[in-house]
Amino acid sequence: VAPSYAVDVLTVRKRIRTAEGGRLDEVLRSAGIPLNLYCGGRGLCGKCVVEIVRGKVSPPGGPEAALLAGKGFSPRHRLACMLRVRGPLSVRIPRGSVPGKIRVLDAGFAEKFEPAPAVKKYVIAPEAPSLDAPLSLAESLEKKLGRRLALSPEAVGELPGALVRGGGKVTVTVLDGREILDVESGDETDGCFGVAVDIGTSTVVVELIDLNTGRTRGRTASINAQVRFGPDVVTRISHAYEKPEGLSELSAVIRSQIDEMIRELAGKAGVPTGQIYEIVTAGNTAMTHFLFGVPVNTLAVAPFHGVFAVSPEARAGSLGLNVHPRARVYAAPNVRGFVGGDIAAGLSAVGMSGRTGRVLFVDLGTNGEIVLKAGGATSTTSTAAGPAFEGLSISCGMPALPGAVAEARWSGGFKVRTVGNKDVRGICGTGLIDILAVALAKGLLSSSGRIRTETGDIPVAGEVVLTQADIRGLQLAVAAVKSGVRMMIEQSGLRISDLDEILVAGGFGASLNIRNAMAVGLLPGVPERKVVFVGNTSLAGARKLLLSFPARDAIETYAKKIRHVSLASGRDFQDHFVSALEFGPYSGDV
Ligand code: FES
Numbered sequence: 001v002a003p004s005y006a007v008d009v010l011t012v013r014k015r016i017r018t019a020e021g022g023r024l025d026e027v028l029r030s031a032g033i034p035l036n037l038y039c040g041g042r043g044l045c046g047k048c049v050v051e052i053v054r055g056k057v058s059p060p061g062g063p064e065a066a067l068l069a070g071k072g073f074s075p076r077h078r079l080a081c082m083l084r085v086r087g088p089l090s091v092r093i094p095r096g097s098v099p100g101k102i103r104v105l106d107a108g109f110a111e112k113f114e115p116a117p118a119v120k121k122y123v124i125a126p127e128a129p130s131l132d133a134p135l136s137l138a139e140s141l142e143k144k145l146g147r148r149l150a151l152s153p154e155a156v157g158e159l160p161g162a163l164v165r166g167g168g169k170v171t172v173t174v175l176d177g178r179e180i181l182d183v184e185s186g187d188e189t190d191g192c193f194g195v196a197v198d199i200g201t202s203t204v205v206v207e208l209i210d211l212n213t214g215r216t217r218g219r220t221a222s223i224n225a226q227v228r229f230g231p232d233v234v235t236r237i238s239h240a241y242e243k244p245e246g247l248s249e250l251s252a253v254i255r256s257q258i259d260e261m262i263r264e265l266a267g268k269a270g271v272p273t274g275q276i277y278e279i280v281t282a283g284n285t286a287m288t289h290f291l292f293g294v295p296v297n298t299l300a301v302a303p304f305h306g307v308f309a310v311s312p313e314a315r316a317g318s319l320g321l322n323v324h325p326r327a328r329v330y331a332a333p334n335v336r337g338f339v340g341g342d343i344a345a346g347l348s349a350v351g352m353s354g355r356t357g358r359v360l361f362v363d364l365g366t367n368g369e370i371v372l373k374a375g376g377a378t379s380t381t382s383t384a385a386g387p388a389f390e391g392l393s394i395s396c397g398m399p400a401l402p403g404a405v406a407e408a409r410w411s412g413g414f415k416v417r418t419v420g421n422k423d424v425r426g427i428c429g430t431g432l433i434d435i436l437a438v439a440l441a442k443g444l445l446s447s448s449g450r451i452r453t454e455t456g457d458i459p460v461a462g463e464v465v466l467t468q469a470d471i472r473g474l475q476l477a478v479a480a481v482k483s484g485v486r487m488m489i490e491q492s493g494l495r496i497s498d499l500d501e502i503l504v505a506g507g508f509g510a511s512l513n514i515r516n517a518m519a520v521g522l523l524p525g526v527p528e529r530k531v532v533f534v535g536n537t538s539l540a541g542a543r544k545l546l547l548s549f550p551a552r553d554a555i556e557t558y559a560k561k562i563r564h565v566s567l568a569s570g571r572d573f574q575d576h577f578v579s580a581l582e583f584g585p586y587s588g589d590v
Helices: 024-030 062-070 137-145 153-165 225-229 233-242 246-269 285-292 341-350 429-441 468-491 514-520 537-547 549-561 573-580
Strands: 004-009 014-019 049-054 077-079 089-092 119-124 170-175 179-185 193-199 203-210 216-223 276-283 328-331 359-364 368-374 377-383 404-410 414-418 458-461 464-466 501-505 531-535
Touching: 004 024, 014 024, 062 077, 119 137, 137 153, 137 170, 153 170, 153 179, 170 276, 193 246, 193 285, 193 341, 193 537, 203 246, 203 537, 216 225, 216 246, 225 233, 225 246, 233 246, 233 285, 246 276, 246 285, 276 285, 276 341, 276 537, 285 328, 285 341, 341 359, 341 368, 341 501, 341 531, 341 537, 341 549, 359 468, 368 468, 377 468, 404 429, 404 458, 414 429, 414 458, 429 458, 429 464, 429 468, 429 514, 468 573, 501 537, 531 537, 537 549
Parallel strands: 004 089, 193 276, 276 328, 359 501, 501 531
Antiparallel strands: 004 014, 049 077, 049 089, 119 170, 170 179, 193 203, 203 216, 359 368, 368 377, 404 414, 458 464
16 A cells, blocks of 8 residues: 655645655645646646645756746745655645636627527416316416427426415526426526636636626636646647546536536625526637537547537536536537637627628637638638747746736836736736837847847846747747738738738737737738727627527528638648748738
8 A cells, every 4th residue: 555645735724645656736636726737737837836845855857947946936846746745745835826816807899789598587377277277287387478388397397386385476497488497486587597608728717697687797717727637729639538537537627617617606696506597608629529528539630620510409417517407508619620619609799790891800819710701701720829828838927817917018128017006926918919029129039039138038027037938939829820810811812901800809808909919920910990809709709699599590500601721731831830930010911
């Protein structure tokens, strides 16, 4: 039997017993203390630092020691993901190592639409059956509602009791105008809620919505808990099909995370979770497959197709989500390949199918997705931008939490503004773009991406610097999007100057400096009035699809018509990519 040891977590005064050899981050997580694992526990991000106060540990390997020293940590600090428990330990966890609440920067933009939710509540007093009018309870219900109903044995079984408790009055919750989801006693029409979820590869945002009024009752965001299996879609897909339990692990993690976030929101809003009747999610193809527990093997090999495009019919109870057990879980349809429901939801939100002119829609997330609508045809592609824009693969990067540099300019040195005006802790996406643009303009950085300072890094504020490796990561992310946009424009026979509108979506937040984004080459150079920042359209789209049942049909039909362009198979892509590695505005008018 392997010996077991005590791990004392001084920060929260908790003692955990664990078998010898356990990885410290996993030991902590099993005791309800999750750490930031932005790089998925691969020893690269340096976000899972713990301080060893007492106990013997093996010395850090070279890369770990260098990473920790580079970040100014003392030799007592270690990366939890690189440490095996070999004896009793006492540890302290720095604040920066535990996931914080992410400030939800924006709710996303959505065109105006007519609300028409799939779920509606009716209060009725069915006629008591009599000898003259021998209608059954269910028939009398149908008569009152004026429609045929699909009656489940559970719903019918709840009717008599609810009627008695409600003094002859019941509230029935009807889905799609025919299925009874719930029967409650008395008048409960006020309690009709739904949930919209944006399942991003890096961030999950959940919104609680009153289906009667369309109003948002609460919104919360956190880092996608699946990051511990890998920071990007590709590593998570490999985890799902290479490990026997991989898929069920990924499913369980995202389901329980969404469940917890819903519980938190409902608790704060004083909403009974049993009155949540529908959940609409928007996520990329892999995220949606994980949610429903559907194998992703086909996403791992060309032509990278998912098993389904249109959402399977699923109920909350079967997915372990603790809302009303018969609540429906609907996912925005996947478009093609990796272009998933998050983009479909985004296109629904901005009303892409109804927009006239030549419109470029760019979603700057972990996968940079590009959609081009011109001459009545729509095409799309996805680029592997990686999580750099979300600050996750950058040494001082962080999500838009308090203390993250969100804006930067130059005035004899970097002048920064942080989220919440707190002390600088790191840099989020908008800050990274500003810093790149300023560093290029001031000659701290060459357009080839070489840092030109004496120290070899770009000092931003205090300890916060951008290293040469960070710049390389950003260079790849910008180049992925830039070459993708150029290919799409070229293939459609257009020029940049032909574009009437560029819609920029993504979790960047409204403070993305468009001029700086153009200066580094992230966005094509067009007159600024043509660029519209639409924010988190994946969330806005999930909200719209929750509130408008007809919008689901519309986006499912539109998504089927979108042509998918595979960049990897394009002969010119490599050339475009290599030339896009040069920082700077788009050259020419291709
Ligand atoms: S270094 Fe440990 S999770 Fe990234």
